[in-house]
Amino acid sequence: MLPFFRRSERWLLGADAWRGAEGHVSVEPSALRDPIAQSWFAAIDASGQGRTTDYNGESPEGFGPMQYSVDHGRRSSAASAYLKPALSRPNLRLIKRATVTRVLFDGRRAVGVEYMRAGRNVQALCSDRLVLSMGAINTPQVLMLSGVGPASHLKEVGIDPVLDLPVGKNLEDHLGYFLEWERRDLDPFHASLRLDRIAINMMRAYLFRTGPAAHLPGSIGGFIRSSPDFVAPDLQFLIPFISPSANVWLPFQNVRTQAEFAVKVQLTSQRSRGEVKLASADFRTRPQIVYNSLSDDHDLKVLRAGFRIAQDLGNSPALAAFRKAPRNPDRVLDHDKDIDSFIRSTAIQQYHPASTCAMGGDSRAVLTNELKVRGTANLFVVDASAMPRLISGNPNIVIIMMAARAVDLWKQMPT
Ligand SMILES: Cc1cc2nc3c(=O)[nH]c(=O)nc-3n(C[C@H](O)[C@H](O)[C@H](O)COP(=O)(O)OP(=O)(O)OC[C@H]3O[C@@H](n4cnc5c(N)ncnc54)[C@H](O)[C@@H]3O)c2cc1C
The missing domain is CATH 3.30.560.10 (Glucose Oxidase, domain 3)
Incomplete structure (x- = not known):
């Protein structure tokens, strides 16, 4: 993970074997x-x-x-460090005030999402990978609303199970x-x-x-x-x-x-x-x-x-x-x-919920080691929910690092 941590951060006191100084998220020591x-x-x-x-x-x-993610007096967040600089890319479209309500499946293949915007139900379709990053509470919520979760619990609330997986279990927080x-x-x-x-x-x-x-x-x-x-x-x-x-x-x-x-x-x-x-x-x-x-x-x-x-x-x-x-x-x-x-x-x-779609090497995990939802062809998750165990420190930069690692991993995988 170290190269991805180093690649993610711009540590104000300069690079060394452990710290990166060229990355996206500005990190400064507390005065x-x-x-x-x-x-x-x-x-x-x-x-x-x-x-x-x-x-x-x-x-x-x-x-x-303590150290803070701050860039010249402003919060250096995932949005300011990664999203805003990329907004002009022709292959990126940001839709604001949209609430994803479920994943659409064709068999085991995710073909898009349904979302609510201004009272309207809209579909966004995809032909490649679909990645969910809605955090440790809402990623499991949307997966379960889509029929991916503990089968008995889904039946209790009237949802037909598509995949029986321990989604939502294993919740940790500090x-x-x-x-x-x-x-x-x-x-x-x-x-x-x-x-x-x-x-x-x-x-x-x-x-x-x-x-x-x-x-x-x-x-x-x-x-x-x-x-x-x-x-x-x-x-x-x-x-x-x-x-x-x-x-x-x-x-x-x-x-x-x-x-x-x-x-x-x-x-x-x-x-x-x-x-x-x-x-x-x-x-x-x-x-x-x-x-x-x-x-x-x-x-x-x-x-x-x-x-x-x-x-x-x-x-x-x-x-x-x-x-x-x-x-x-x-x-x-x-x-x-x-x-x-x-x-x-x-x-x-302490507002650090995690591990509700844990990755892992065996069938008890929701995600594979490549962060793919088990049993699906192309549905991925990267956010706090994917941590197998909540890390023993502040999670924000770790989740950013996980995203950098995931992108690197997925680039090497055939679609
Ligand atoms: C008050 C507070 C203080 C914190 N302080 C620190 C700190 O000092 N240091 C630290 O390391 N961590 C801190 N954290 C924790 C840190 O913010 C989280 O661990 C981290 O943001 C989780 O990242 P994530 O990508 O998993 O989820 P999030 O950052 O929550 O991102 C999920 C995104 O998905 C969106 N979303 C959710 N559901 C849907 C839906 N259905 N449709 C569309 N979009 C949806 C959300 O709006 C959100 O933008 C703090 C958290 C809180 C709440």
């Missing part, structure tokens, strides 16, 4: 402008946790500045929660939200792509192991330099929220699995998303270990100058029971 950053690093060092200067490089383990402390000083990000300052800075960012509003406030990230027995990190930490409840405020009015600092603990080695199911055969009905979070005890155990590490970091003497009082939880938690209850009441999915 650590908040004075609390140095105290966090002191707390991390005192705790014995390691550091890394580039978690996307040779040494991913430890704490270091689960995470924040610990928060009240902060003595006003952090630079919250200070920048004073109405007159932010109004000017937003205009500056919009017109010239410069100034504080053209940069993310910065954060420290960390990939660590909950126990030395593990071979790879199973937890991801995020220390954002944003008060979680920061609001836009007016000078002379006492409506500014209390400044805080926070740390997020995120599980990256989850064993609980969920499922995307159809609620009805009508495409307008949203699919059911059943996460089954924490259904495997392992997940709670690792998140609990993460809580203890995060709590010790936030209560470190190194942060004493910034720390006023614990906020969430509002006291130090020692007992497993209390920690578990805090996790159960605060943890949420």
